[in-house]
Amino acid sequence: MRILCVCLGNICRSPMAQGALERRLAQAGIDAHIDSAGTGAYHIGNPPDPRGLAAAASRGYDNSAQRARQVRTSDFAEFDLLLAMDASNLLNLRRACPAYATCEIRIFDPQGRDIPDPYHGGPADYEHALDMIERAADALTSEFSKKTLNP
Numbered sequence: 001m002r003i004l005c006v007c008l009g010n011i012c013r014s015p016m017a018q019g020a021l022e023r024r025l026a027q028a029g030i031d032a033h034i035d036s037a038g039t040g041a042y043h044i045g046n047p048p049d050p051r052g053l054a055a056a057a058s059r060g061y062d063n064s065a066q067r068a069r070q071v072r073t074s075d076f077a078e079f080d081l082l083l084a085m086d087a088s089n090l091l092n093l094r095r096a097c098p099a100y101a102t103c104e105i106r107i108f109d110p111q112g113r114d115i116p117d118p119y120h121g122g123p124a125d126y127e128h129a130l131d132m133i134e135r136a137a138d139a140l141t142s143e144f145s146k147k148t149l150n151p
Contacts, residue, residue, distance in 0.1 A: 015063040017136075057110065110140060
């Protein structure tokens with residue numbers, strides 16, 4: 001399974017989501033490749049936001065080697081599932097999706113909630129976003145575990 005976590009700039013939410021989902025799927029024994037990208041080109045080549053790195057590190061995730069990139073047309077063919085952090089990015093992904101694509105595109109949180117963008121906030125906003133990301137990653141892992149056991 002190949003999954004792409006997507007937010008706006010690929011320096012806050014999607015790197016944290018990548019780390020949380022990678023760990024949970026690995027712990028569940030689910031073979032998956034997780035990556036992240038942004039719908040915007042604002043931060044291409046930049047590392048994750050230091051506030052996001054600190055929040056992630058406090059929970060044992062190391063996203064420091066990651067560099068921001070923008071969603072590419074090829075991602076719609078290379079990934080099985082694209083997970084948007086909010087409705088705005090979901091809409092942008094659906095608009096950019098080529099007609100030939102067979103990937104699934106949906107919101108990251110299985111309950112359909114937006115993960116708020118902490119970029120203009122402080123450390124508490126990153127902790128809150130990561131709390132929501134971890135709960136959603138737990139739910140996704142449970143969903144994928146059921147599919148793996150009952151294909």
